[in-house]
Amino acid sequence: MADPKGFMTTPRQDWPRRPVGERVRDWDEVYVPGKLLPIISKQADRCMDCGIPFCHDACPLGNLIPEWNDLVSREDWRAAADRLHATNNFPEFTGRLCPAPCESGCVLAINQPAVTIKNVEVAIADRAWELGFAPPRPPERLSGRTVAVIGSGPTGLAAAQQLTRAGHTVAVYEKDDRIGGLMRYGIPAFKMEKHHLEQRIEQMRAEGTKFRTSTAIGRDIGAVELRARYDAVVIATGATAWRELDVPGRELAGVHQAMEYLPPANRVCEGDLEVSPLSAAGKHVVIIGGGDTGADCLGTAVREGAASVTQLDIYAQPGAERDEDTDPWPTYPKIYRLSAAHEEAGELGSAPAADADARLFAASTLRLTGDADGQVRRLHLVEVDASRRPVADSGRTLPADLVLLALGFSGPDRGDGLIEQLGLELEPRGTIARDAGFATNAPGVFAAGDAARGQSLIVWAIAEGRAVAAAVDRHLTGSSRLPAPIGPYDRPMTV
Known part of the structure; x- marks a missing residue:
C-alpha cells in the first residue's frame, strides 16, 4: 500500500475519451492516446489494501488486484505485468471489453467511486507489450499429447x-x-x-x-x-444461436440480426470490403435490445452515417445509484451507464424520440410494417410496465429502414x-x-x-x-x- 491515504486524498479519474465529433469520423479506439499513463499511478494509490479484497471474488479470474495496484503505484511495471499475467492470459482484452465487475466489488465502492481497476489493468497490459514484458513462453519439453x-x-x-x-x-x-x-x-x-x-x-x-x-x-x-x-x-x-423476434413483419427486408450486421462493418475495417452491404448510411435505424451488442450496433451505425438511430430496451430506465435492496454491494448493480456509443448518440442527437441518449426504455415492439416492395419502413411499439404488460394508450411508431435484433443468444x-x-x-x-x-x-x-x-x-x-x-x-x-x-x-x- 504505497499511499495509506490515497483513497481519501485522490478522486477517481477515468481514462478520458476523445471528443465525440472527432472519434465518430474514424474507427480508432475512443480513448485519448497517451492520457492514461500520467494519471494511473495516483489512481492505483486509491486501492485500500483491504483485509478482504472482494474484488478477487467479483472477478472469476481471481486477479491479484491489490498486488498489482501497489506495484503500479511504485511504477514497477515488470512485477505488475508478472502478477497480472499470473491469472489472466489476455488483460489487454479484458481491460478494454470487460464491464469490470471487480469495480462493483471494490470495498471503496461501498460509499465512494471505486478504484479504476479496469484502467490500471489495461495500462499494465499495454506497458508490458511496450517494454517487452510479454515474451512468448514455449514449453521446455513436449508431452507427446x-x-x-x-x-x-x-x-x-x-x-x-x-x-x-x-x-x-x-x-x-x-x-x-x-x-x-x-x-x-x-x-x-x-x-x-x-x-x-x-x-x-x-x-x-x-x-x-x-x-x-x-x-x-x-x-x-x-x-x-x-x-x-x-x-x-x-x-x-x-x-x-441468436434469439429471434416473433412479431408480424419480421420477414420484411431490412430486418437483420446484430451478428449479421456487425461482421461486415468489421470487415470494412479489415480492408476486405469498401462498404458494408448492410451499411446504415442515410437510414433510420432501430436496434431492439438494450445490451452491449445493441450498443455496438449503435456506435457502428453512428459511424456509418445513419439518419437516426434509436435503441429499444424493454426494461425501465435504471437509477444512477445502486439499489441496496435489490443489488447490494458487492454484486454487479443494474444502474444507468453511459457507454461511449450512447454518449456519441446523445451528443449528436441521433435519436430525437429517445428518453435518454439513444435509448427508449420500457419499450416493446408490437409489429413492423413496410412498403409495397416489402422493405421495412416503420416500427410500432408500446410502453410496458415492470411486468412487461402494455401500458394503455402508449403506442407509437418510429421510422425504420434498418431494424437490428440484439436480443442475446x-x-x-x-x-x-x-x-x-x-x-x-x-x-x-x-x-x-x-x-x-x-x-x-x-x-x-x-x-x-x-x-x-x-x-x-x-x-x-x-x-x-x-x-x-x-x-x-x-x-x-x-x-x-x-x-x-x-x-x-x-x-x-x-x-
Whole structure:
C-alpha cells in the first residue's frame, strides 16, 4: 500500500475519451492516446489494501488486484505485468471489453467511486507489450499429447495457450477466415483495435500453438474424424444461436440480426470490403435490445452515417445509484451507464424520440410494417410496465429502414453438425452438458465458455478457458499444475 491515504486524498479519474465529433469520423479506439499513463499511478494509490479484497471474488479470474495496484503505484511495471499475467492470459482484452465487475466489488465502492481497476489493468497490459514484458513462453519439453480446440474466441485462445505452455501440441480450428471469434468480427474496432488481438496470436504462434482458419468442424472436417486425430478435443464455439423476434413483419427486408450486421462493418475495417452491404448510411435505424451488442450496433451505425438511430430496451430506465435492496454491494448493480456509443448518440442527437441518449426504455415492439416492395419502413411499439404488460394508450411508431435484433443468444449454433455428429447431450436451455470436470458425454471431448455456460462476460470466458485447460491436462497426464479459477457450475455473485 504505497499511499495509506490515497483513497481519501485522490478522486477517481477515468481514462478520458476523445471528443465525440472527432472519434465518430474514424474507427480508432475512443480513448485519448497517451492520457492514461500520467494519471494511473495516483489512481492505483486509491486501492485500500483491504483485509478482504472482494474484488478477487467479483472477478472469476481471481486477479491479484491489490498486488498489482501497489506495484503500479511504485511504477514497477515488470512485477505488475508478472502478477497480472499470473491469472489472466489476455488483460489487454479484458481491460478494454470487460464491464469490470471487480469495480462493483471494490470495498471503496461501498460509499465512494471505486478504484479504476479496469484502467490500471489495461495500462499494465499495454506497458508490458511496450517494454517487452510479454515474451512468448514455449514449453521446455513436449508431452507427446495432442489437443484440438474448436473456436478461437477468448475461451478457445485461453485454453490453447495454457495447454501449449503445459507441453501439449495444440491446434485451434476456426470457421472464419481470421482468428479471434467475436473479438474479431463481433466487437467493433472502436472498442478494441485488432492489433491487440494480432500481437497475442503471434505470441501464441511463437509458443507453438497451431491455427487452422476457414475450417468448420462438422462440415469441412467431420467431428468424429477430428476426435480420432487428437487425444482430446475442447469445444469452445461460443453461444452464437441468436434469439429471434416473433412479431408480424419480421420477414420484411431490412430486418437483420446484430451478428449479421456487425461482421461486415468489421470487415470494412479489415480492408476486405469498401462498404458494408448492410451499411446504415442515410437510414433510420432501430436496434431492439438494450445490451452491449445493441450498443455496438449503435456506435457502428453512428459511424456509418445513419439518419437516426434509436435503441429499444424493454426494461425501465435504471437509477444512477445502486439499489441496496435489490443489488447490494458487492454484486454487479443494474444502474444507468453511459457507454461511449450512447454518449456519441446523445451528443449528436441521433435519436430525437429517445428518453435518454439513444435509448427508449420500457419499450416493446408490437409489429413492423413496410412498403409495397416489402422493405421495412416503420416500427410500432408500446410502453410496458415492470411486468412487461402494455401500458394503455402508449403506442407509437418510429421510422425504420434498418431494424437490428440484439436480443442475446441461446446456445451454440448447430448448423455445422458438430453436436449431432459427436452425439453430445444438451442442457434444457440448449447449451452443451458437461460434468464437474468440464467433460461431455463423448469420451475425450470437453466443453467450455459460452457454448456450455451460456452467454456471459469475457472474464468468465477466459476463466473457463483456463479451467478447462487444467481439466484436459489432468485427463491426459493424470495430474495438472495449471490453475483452475472456476468450476463449471460457478456463477457470478447475486443476491
